[in-house]
Amino acid sequence: MLGCQGVIDDPDNSFSNDPRRTPYDPEDPPPPEAPPCLVDCDPTEPERPAATSEFPRLSHRQWENTVTDLLHLTARPGLAAGFQDDPSGTTFFDNNAVVLQVNPNLWQDYQNAAETLSERVAADGAALARIRDGAGSEREVVEALITRTFRRPATDAEVNQYMMVHATGPEHYPDIAPNDAGLAMVIQAALQSPLFVYRVESGTPEDGVVHLDDYQLATRLSYMLWDSMPDDELFRAAAAGELTGDGLPAQAARMLDHELAREKFADFHTQVFDLEIFDNIRVEGASDSIGEMMRDETEHFLDYVTYEQDGSVREMLTANYSFINDELASIYGLSGSFGSDLSKQDLDPTQRAGLLTQPGFLASHKGEVAPILRGVFVNLHVICSALPDAPVFETPVFEGDTRRERVTSATTCGAGCHDLLINPVGFAFETFDDDGRFRTDDGGFPIDAEASFPFDEGTEYFDGPVELAESIASANDSHRCYVQNWLEFAYGRPIQSGDGPLVREVATASREEELSVKEIVIRLVDSEIFRTRAVQIEEAE
Amino acid sequence: MSTKKTKKAFGRRFFLGGTGSVLLGLPFLESLMPHKASADVDDGRFAIFIRHGNGVAQADGGRAGAGEPERFWPHSRGALTDESMRGRVVEVLGGHRERLLMVSGLKFGFPGNGCGHSGGGNQCLTAARVSDTPSGNESLAMGESIDNRIARELNPGGAEPLTLFTGRKGSYLPEVMSYRGPRDLRAAENNPQRAYERLVGMTGLAEEQLNQIRARRLSVNDLVREQMQSLLRRDLSISDRRRLDLHFGAIRDMELAMSCRLPEMREMEMAGIDPLSAGNYQELTRMHMDIMAFAVACGLTRTATLQMGNGNDGTEHEIAEYRGGARLPRFHQISHRIYSDGSDGAPIEGAQEMHAEIDKMHGRLFSYLLDRLSSYDTPEGNLLDCGTACWTNDLGAGVSHTYNNIPFIFGGSLGGNLVQGQYVDAKRDGQFTTHNKLFNVILSAVGVRKSGGGLVDNFGDSSLETGMVPEMIAGDAPDF
Secondary structure (H helix, E strand, C coil): CCCCCCCCCCCCCCCCCCCCCCCCCCCCCCCCCCCCCCCCCCCCCCCCCCCCCCCCCHHHHHHHHHHHHHHCCCCCCCCCCCCCCCCCCCCCCCCCCCCCCCCCHHHHHHHHHHHHHHHHHHHHHHHHHHHCCCCCHHHHHHHHHHHHHHHHCCCHHHHHHHHHHCHHHHHHCCCCHHHHHHHHHHHHHHCCCCHHCCCCCCCECCEEEECCCCHHHHHHHHHHHHHCCCCCCHCCCCCCCCCCCCCHHHHHHHHHHCCCHHHHHHHHHHHHCCCCHHHHHCCCCCCCEHHHHHHHHHHHHHHHHHHHCEEHHHHHHCEEEEEECHHHHHHHHHCCCCCCCCCEEECCCCCEEEEHCCCHHHHHCCCCCCHHHHHHHHHHHHHCCCEEEECCCCCCCCCCHHHHHHHHCCCCCCCHHHHHHHHHHHEEEHCCCCCCCCCCCCEEEEEEEEEEEEEECCEEEEEEEEHHHHHHHEEEEEHHHHHHHHHHHCCCCCCCCHHHHHHHHHHHHHHHHCCCHHHHHHHHHCCCHHHECCCCCCCCC | CCCEEEEEEEECCCCEEEECCCCCCCCHHHCCCCCCCCCCCCCCCCCCEECCCCCCCCCECCCCCEEEECCCCCCEEEECCHHHHCCCHHHHHHHHHHHEEEECEEECCCCCCCHHHHHHHHHCCCCEEEECCCCCCCCCCCCCCCHHHHHHHHHHHCCCCEEEEECCCCCCCCCCCEECCCEEEEECCCCCHHHHHHHHHHCCCHHHHHHHHHHHHHHHHHHHHHHHHHHCCCCCCCHHHHHHHHHHHHHHHHHHHHHHCCCCCHHHHHCCCCCHHHHHHHHHHHHHHHHHHHHCCCCCCCCCEECCCCCCCCEEEECCHHHHHHHHEEEHHHHHCCCCCCCCCCCCCCCCHHHHHHHHHHHHHHHHHHHHCEEEEEEEEHHHHEEEEEEEEEEEEEECCCCCCCCCEECCCCCCCCCCCEEEECCCCCCCCCCCHHHHHHHHHHEECCCCCCCCCCCCCCCCCCCHHHHHCCCCCCCC
């Protein structure tokens, strides 16, 4: 089957499963001249709080980080790796609260993990000492633990309940000290509590809007930036009422310096740019780990731009440097000795510009239909175009001397799919072969990498990947797309129409002021949408 | 016809007892929130389906089977008696005679697409069309099966139906019964131990260890349940309520799973049996039946299917009650009456009788299932009265591969909703009735409702005539 939107020879069907695509039927009316609008389509639409669940569940990563911090573990326990996988729903990310639920399988996983972890802690005197550190009586220990578990002060009644569980400890674990046995039972119960598993955002709505309290804001913030529970300083700020005031962005700036925030940035880029597929790249004559090296390169590059350089989206898309070792250097066509570790190297600015000209992206979208695969990826992940579904051609015809000619002959569906959006972007990368090496001819025939793309503010013409990167970095589309993706990842939910003005405002600043990526994230925190939750109004069943 | 209606009002959860050999449910279960059900009833009604292949040894008027005498059905319709069942395959079910409902006169609604067995399997529990592509032995159903419908509407959290299989799955035509939707065939589990482990979560633990874990979880769950209840306010959004309901149901299900066990000896037997050996066919089937009865008794599912043998089962059966347990020719070849899986081959001497004996063997296994279900006591009666088990086939008869007169034999009244002790004819004006109408009765009686709230009358392909088989329904009108 030939799919007109990039599913030709798409072995894992990754594109045909993309949830963002809209249905396309060849019998439909003629396609639009420009990509359909997804978000912020009506500039007059006001910003509105998002209607979200008041019980967003912890993602598996969040569960793992949280138990580590909650129990003062010296290393992550690694238990969440065995949890049942979650779906991603309509975002690129694994933290979409819309689809995170506790089904019987996951509940079983939670139970087993809570029991395993509590028994490990109870058998480790140092671990118990860390939990008891600073508290006097056993009740104070339990109160502190439950407060941190619930991410807000525990009530007396709640502490009483857990003390009753504590009292059952010797019965269940007669072979260990009574208080240690009691604490083991409290930990088991705490980790299975819905008040731990869910980040509860209940509150009294005013005109359908719940304004989160300080502890709820602290929790939102810590999971947004760290994928974990608040630290002592954030708890202190919440207790002092600083977060419902103007202390929120200051806390965000502080927290961005933490290693967990850096990991969160890396996780975002891994998921949004699908870096895991780089691991499977194989290059003839190269070592088996070449794919992992390419992933390391891109991860290192993104970390450098966003963290070490405090860089911008433009930098990410146009930088003419990367991180290279001996084996990668051969793909870049660089001579000299670079060693086995990655080091920063300047690249030929006429050949390379930013993330999309790195071998990882290019070699993970290879083959006779590489222009289609590369074009689809950029449309979906970098520009956020809404591509139509793939029409089906019974007998694709691949004719021509160059790959561009053959792809053109095989994709005859017209402006509605390939000609307008996909092929032009993909053809710009024809100066690269399947492995990401720069090339000047295609099987002895001249490369044609000229094309154009209908960006938001008009059609841009480009010749080759460097000009394409410049066009994308200069266009509103890529900044809006990047901010939109960050919003979905940071807030852990799909974008909603009321998010439009915030996305527009931050994206505009990203493009016009070269806002740093860190600043983009801080602006997403310092917004009314972050501080509120609209009540979900749904049709009755 | 005797159609006295004796509906039973079962409690949501059974206090299990009797000889069911399940470690009993615990009183705390009663404090758990009930699941949402599609109907107002939420009394644990269930429907189980078992199937063997290659048709049955009934009078075969079709082209190649012309002249074969009736060996399967009772001699006469109406009340089932020892006399009416004597000498026929169904005689082996005599011990459950008063709880049986046999329905003839039903047919599949659509032709197959190049393979009679596959097309029959596709339609058997779906009443859906057979796919244009793929075709032949790879054809698929174009709609969901009845077990899927029951599970997605009544099972805790929409949990998957229990889908089991006896024997070795060949590559030609393995499982055929359970469909999530068009062309979406559900894999069946042919290893009883694995099926059991998936239900109960943990096996291989000594009883003492299990009791310790159980006790700890009870201590924790009491508190967790209280916290869940505190979150379940009246004014929650629909999606948040669903989210918490699923979570709450998950807690309950694990408690049920922890509190329900088969006897340790049976667990060990399951661990020790070779699930692929043809010589274990009957014992494997009985193990699967133990699991099915156990699962509905413990409230872990409201429906289950068991496919006995491949789509065109070629098992070489050994039946202790027949010819001293000598190994018979391949069942599929017996059903063709020749030593061939096609149309040309040497005749198998006594093939019609062998086919009837294989039917009887499956009848005895069905009887075992009814025994297992009957062995669980509830306050209102035994478990079999709360649900029904159905024994069917995906062909009418072997030689002709006909889709007419598909056998449907039920044990259990489904909460007093099915007539009992009767052999009824579903034909209308001498014409076979499509079997979707039989499924409409079962779905409605088990508690499934249409999206608008009415009784189900439109299961299966939309082109099929709607309605029910009134002869199956106890009482004057279907109000279930």
